Amino acid sequence: MADFDAIVVGSGCAGSVAAYELAKAGKAVLVVERGNYAGAKNMTGGRIYAHSLKKVFPDFEQNAPIERRIVHERISMMSPDANFTVDFTSDEMGKEGQDSYAVLRGSFDQWLAEQAENEGAEYIYGIAIEELLKDDSGKVVGVKAGEDEITAEVVLLCDGVNSLLTDQAVGAKRPPAHALAVGVKQTIELPANVITDRVLAGSDDEGAAWLFAGDCTKGTFGGGFMYTNKESISLGVVAGIEATANHGKAPVYQMLEDLKNHPAVAPLIKGGKVVEHSGHMVPEGGINIMPEVVGDGVLLAGDCAMMCINLGYMVRGMDFAVAAGQMAGQCAAKAIDAGDTSKAGLAPYKTALENSFVLKDLKQFKAVPDFMENFERMFCGYPEMIRDAMNTMFIVDGTPVQPMKKSMMPIVKQVGIMNLLKDVRGAMKAL
Ligand SMILES: Cc1cc2nc3c(=O)[nH]c(=O)nc-3n(C[C@H](O)[C@H](O)[C@H](O)COP(=O)(O)OP(=O)(O)OC[C@H]3O[C@@H](n4cnc5c(N)ncnc54)[C@H](O)[C@@H]3O)c2cc1C
The missing domain is CATH 3.50.50.60 (FAD/NAD(P)-binding domain)
Structure with a gap:
């Protein structure tokens, strides 16, 4: 027996x-x-x-x-000197069975x-x-x-x-190295009300999930992440093991240090105390x-x-x-x-x-890993394109304004219109 x-x-x-x-x-x-x-x-x-x-x-x-219950979904395209963020919130996210928590x-x-x-x-x-x-x-x-x-x-x-x-x-x-990523994360302690205010949550029980692409991995396949806990923020980076080993522009711990110092992230964690540093692999x-x-x-x-x-x-x-x-x-x-x-x-x-x-x-999602791995412009190309487009749109300096089509086309052409169409099609097929 x-x-x-x-x-x-x-x-x-x-x-x-x-x-x-x-x-x-x-x-x-x-x-x-x-x-x-x-x-x-x-x-x-x-x-x-x-x-x-x-x-x-x-x-x-x-x-x-x-x-915290996640009530804000944020996605950012990050270039070294800029950050473009989509922030989504909806009552649906809080409904039972559709809810999620840090x-x-x-x-x-x-x-x-x-x-x-x-x-x-x-x-x-x-x-x-x-x-x-x-x-x-x-x-x-x-x-x-x-x-x-x-x-x-x-x-x-x-x-x-x-x-x-x-x-x-x-x-x-x-699993092959290209199907694995490595994640490093720090847990950064801050008072609950400070976190609530900084992520624009409605209460100390609510918070945000935030994913970054681009400069957070120095343009390498991967991304950054931030999740709000009750009295801390989880901030980290996940980077493809093969991509980082073969053509990564920085070690993963450095990516995280630089993310912490990025102008879009530094104010969020200002005054916080690192209470945990961890690393783990992710099967992707x-x-x-x-x-x-x-x-x-x-x-x-x-x-x-x-x-x-x-x-x-x-x-x-x-x-x-x-x-x-x-x-x-x-x-x-x-x-x-x-x-x-x-x-x-x-x-x-x-x-x-x-x-x-x-x-x-x-x-x-069978086709997603292959698509993401080869979606180089998502990590290096699109963040810069969006930065340039947003700078063109929002900056007023007294220079006569150009028609939108004329000012935007050269920016889009740097990535290539065909590449853009190809990537949109690829994403639609994979997702
Ligand atoms: C950086 C990062 C970010 C992530 N973000 C998210 C996210 O936001 N949302 C999400 O849903 N998922 C996320 N994931 C993935 C998620 O964490 C995993 O999918 C999940 O933890 C898998 O659970 P598990 O029980 O299979 O394995 P694990 O949680 O890894 O547990 C395995 C356990 O087995 C033990 N163990 C291992 N080998 C042995 C052994 N030989 N003998 C005895 N014990 C052993 C380990 O110590 C561990 O306790 C993330 C992962 C990482 C690394």
Whole structure:
């Protein structure tokens, strides 16, 4: 008889939700986390779209350590000396099921783990699982934790983007460097009312999500981000690993330092105190680099299965991880009840993912990673074009005004009208 019904590796969004579902179904479940506590190693931008969390914890707004509800969406095209921002706000964004919240993973992940523990899941911290146990037929039957071998009917891999185990589980290859980005982030403490005023929010419970393209990565594939927490601002940069290594104009930490000093950002964080500096990888290849999500005795959920997408105007990974964790936990519990945790017995998990927004959305955005990677003008070209166009439009210096067509055409021609049309068409097709 196995030591546990299920072992979950990793206590991020996917792992703790999977453990919660298994424990709620009465299963003996062990979560093994390499960090000293849940969230110790985790990082996000970040904002969680609430819809999938709500399905697991209907009252999470009352209990979870969420930061501010996002009511402003800002997107900026940033050149070294200018910044063009679109600011969108709408009542629709606050409606239940359509709402989203800034989160800090240290506190948020500990809360998720607590929910699983309250249902009876057991946690051990500070151990990185490096090896899966298999029986003679090759079925996964447990994990090696330090010197100990712990067995289970089913193992759920929720160990994030840098998984050591998906290769052993389902033969997944390391994602290629062009499909991975590296993120660095600082959490900058400021009084709540100062943040509220600076982002023009209506109250200390509301805030903004802000994505930047252009100078924040020195024109390299990637972008900057800013999310408002209750009493801090999360500010960071995400840059394509291959692009930065091959033709990046600055190391990623320097990109972040320069972003902090940009005239559009410096006033926002003025007087703030850096209380956290973190780095993490982001899987950006989406469904194109997704491994098999079911193996014999094993399931994969969240970033370890590449369930993440960066669309340029939004980043999503946590809502996928929560939903996949829920489906993995529920399907694993049913397979245990049926006495069949073979690949065939666990196959309903894949079907559930296919029928849900997780695989439907990732399929829909199949062409985005390739498009974004080759959308060089978005990072170097368009920000400068928009700066020049806006300077032409807004600056009055006594020079006789030219007809708009005459003043704008040379600016647009620097990028090329055909290039512009090509990029608009490409974006429409990919998105
Ligand atoms: C800079 C950045 C910005 C982002 N912004 C957003 C955003 O705004 N919105 C959004 O939805 N998503 C965002 N994401 C993506 C999102 O954070 C991830 O998609 C999400 O955290 C995935 O959850 P997960 O549970 O699969 O993995 P993780 O949260 O990475 O959890 C994996 C867990 O497994 C543990 N672990 C790893 N290996 C082992 C091992 N061998 N043994 C034991 N434990 C192990 C880790 O310590 C960790 O606790 C961002 C990511 C980054 C890096």
